[in-house]
Amino acid sequence: MQLVRGLHNLSPQHRGCVATIGNFDGVHRGHQAVLARLFERAAELNLPSCVVIFEPQPREFFAPATAPVRLSRLADKVDLLASAGVDRVLCLAFNQRLRELSADAFVRAVLVDGLGVAHLEVGDDFRFGCDRSGDFAFLQQAGRSYGFTVEEAATAEFAGSRISSTRVREALQVADFVEAENLLGRPFAIDGRVMHGQKLGRELGAPTANVQLKRHRVPLSGVFLVSVVLDGVVHPGVANIGVRPSVKTDGFAHLEVHLLDFSGDLYDRRVSVVFHHKLREEQRFASLEALKSAIAADIDAARALLAGPNEFFKSLRDD
Known part of the structure; x- marks a missing residue:
């Protein structure tokens, strides 16, 4: 797997991929379901798969004192994504410059000019851009304008509730390691x-x-x-x-x-x-x-x- 740190390290060889965006903290079974769909689309289009993550995570940038504790360090996250079969990880520095990008500027800089995305998997609750105007509907419209398709990432559930990093943290706080393993897909x-x-x-x-x-x-x-x-x-x-x-x-x-x-x-x-x-x-x-x-x-x-x-x-x- 290839790790690319920052937009400035992208080159023409990185253009053309199937991508998803998120924190992927813990790379739990919900994330794994997104990756499974990503791999299906990548195989259909004969393109590499790419996961876009941020460092620090956005909530750590905006409110470091109250941001959720991480399940996995950046190095652990990259290792887990590599083990899952991801071809490329683009790690973007979440800083003031990135924060100030409008939703359209983010799409053009990262998805279009940077990665040349052919298809994007993203959750329907994903928000981005300095004014948080970027959402699933915005991405669908941007895809029509710039020539890439967008699909809602599937939500994975366990015991009737959505699998999330928050739910894993709650299980660990009460030392329910059986629940944590069920959510993570591993101990x-x-x-x-x-x-x-x-x-x-x-x-x-x-x-x-x-x-x-x-x-x-x-x-x-x-x-x-x-x-x-x-x-x-x-x-x-x-x-x-x-x-x-x-x-x-x-x-x-x-x-x-x-x-x-x-x-x-x-x-x-x-x-x-x-x-x-x-x-x-x-x-x-x-x-x-x-x-x-x-x-x-x-x-x-x-x-x-x-x-x-x-x-x-x-x-x-x-x-």
Whole structure:
């Protein structure tokens, strides 16, 4: 897959495609349904598929303090789109210049002059342009003027309700990982590289892998039973994700994972941390001894789940 950062990096070879536009946060099953239709149209027209995304996402630009927490970083999103089979991603910097484009100027600059779009898949609630005058009807009229077709992207539902990034976030907030997996089409996971940390876990009797988040906010917090995928091998573990209120910290979210019955050097290794069950909320402890006792109890609780009758938890133990 080809990633193009910005309109200025488009060249004549990028003209002629079937495209869709959106945030694609999490690349959930609703997004996957849009992509499936995109691929059908691309095959019919014998053209590459292209997904147009924004960085930052528009709500992060307009109201960074209240914008929804992301399900996936830009790098994760690009990887997920590539895995889905997208041929090209155009990532546009959402800045003051882009914000000030009228709907018609956006269509001409991005869809017509930039990508030479032959067909566009877009949701009927999509709005764009500095005056938000760009909508589905506007795009249909623009398509007739500039020579491309426009189709309403199908809405995917699960359990009677529309699949959305908001719905995934709500499931993660209450640690409903079965619901999150049904909406995402895969278990919720956070990927990252293991970095050097404060080495405090060793002092507390539970060495931890400090997984680099590269984000200030995360869609869940607390202590969890997880599985860690390392070089294709699954290891059960206990993870804490949050601001670590019991130790001196920078106030940003951190992800620390203790792998059960594992020994070895994990530094600079890439891992995928898959979340399965919430053990407790993150909390502040009055002393390191109290924190040490809580960590030991978390590990005991995780082991009890793995040793219990639940077949899924047993499968984590047996991998």
